[in-house]
Amino acid sequence: MIELHHVTKEYGKRKSLDNVTFTFEKGKVYGILGPNGSGKSTMMKIMAGLVYPSKGDVTIAGKKADRKTASNLAFLASEGMLYPGFKIEQMIHYYHSQYSDFSIEKAEELLTFMELDRHQKVSQLSKGQQGRLKLLLVLSRQTDVLLLDEPFIGLDPMVRDTIVQGLVSFIDFGEQTVIIATHEITEIEPILEDAIILESGRITAHCNVEQIREEQGLSILEWLKSNFKKGELV
C-alpha cells in the first residue's frame, strides 16, 4: 500500500504537485493519466523516493518513502536508466549486482520474449529496443511495487502490443502494486484496474476502468477527454 498524504512539491514558485492525497492499494494496477506537465513524473519520483515532497508525506507499507523503501521498488524512469557504452548483457549483470531481488532467469526469459540480442550495445539500440530493455530490467526484479513512467514513449504500435503482453506475462498480479504513468492510454487500458487523472498537480478524477465501461459506456480515453476542458489535452 502506498499512501500520499497532502503531498505538495514545489520547484521554485511552481507547484508540480498540489496537496495530493491518495492511497494505492496493494496488488492493484493503476494508471496515472494526464497531459505533459501535469505532475505525473514528479509523483512517480516522489513514490520512488528519489525526490522529497515540500509538504506532506509519502509512505510505502507504512514506511516513509526514501532510498530504503526504494530497494523494494522497481522504477522504469523515462530517462537515465541505460548506459550507452554497455552491451545488453552488461546492463543485465549491472542490475543483478545492484539489486539482490534481480532474477537472472527472469531476465533470460525476458530476453527471448522481448527479442533482444544480448551482445548488442545500448548505443546501437533503436528506441523500441531501448524501451524493451528497460522493461526487461524492471520486470526481472521481484519487488512489491512497480512504477512505470511513460513506458510507451517513442514506441511504435507493434512494440507497444509486445510490451503490454510482456506486462501481462511478467507482472505478479494481486501481489505487486503497479503504477503506470502515461498519456498513451489505449494499449494499456485492458490491464488497468483503476485510473487517476492528474491535472496541474492535482488529482481531479479517479475511476474503476470496467465500471466506466459498464455505467457510462466509455473507454478510459473517452472518459479522460470528458473530464478535461476542451483543447487542454494533447
Add this chain to the structure above:
Amino acid sequence: MMSAQFKTSKPIYSQIADKIVQQFVRGELIPGEKLPSVREMAIQAGVNPNTIQRTYGELERLGVVETKRGQGTFMTEEIDMKRKLRSDIQREIIALFIENMRSIGLEDREIHESVQSFLNGGESGHD
C-alpha cells in the same frame, strides 16, 4: 484479441465472455473442452488476469463453463446449453436488426418482405 479490438460500450470481461460463447456456438470450442488458464487467457487477450477471472466467473454463473477444483475451467457438457445459447444470440441479432430497420423508417411488413426477398436471392433493398 488485442486492446484495439475491444468496444467501449461494454466491459472487457463481458466482451471476452461473448467471444467464448460465440466460439462455443460455432463449434470452435466443444463441450467439455478445457479453456486456457486465467493467466494464459490474460496473456492471449492482453488484459488484466482479474478481467479473465470475472469472465470465467460470469460464464460459470450462466452455466456455460464449469470450474473443477485444481483442474481448471471447462466448457459445459450440458446438452441443452449450446441450443439455448444459440437461441439467445439469435434473439440478440434479430433485435438489433429490427431496431436498425425500424430506425430507417421501415414498417414491419416491409421488413418482412425485404428479408423474404433477400433469402430468395432477389434484391434486398426496398424503397
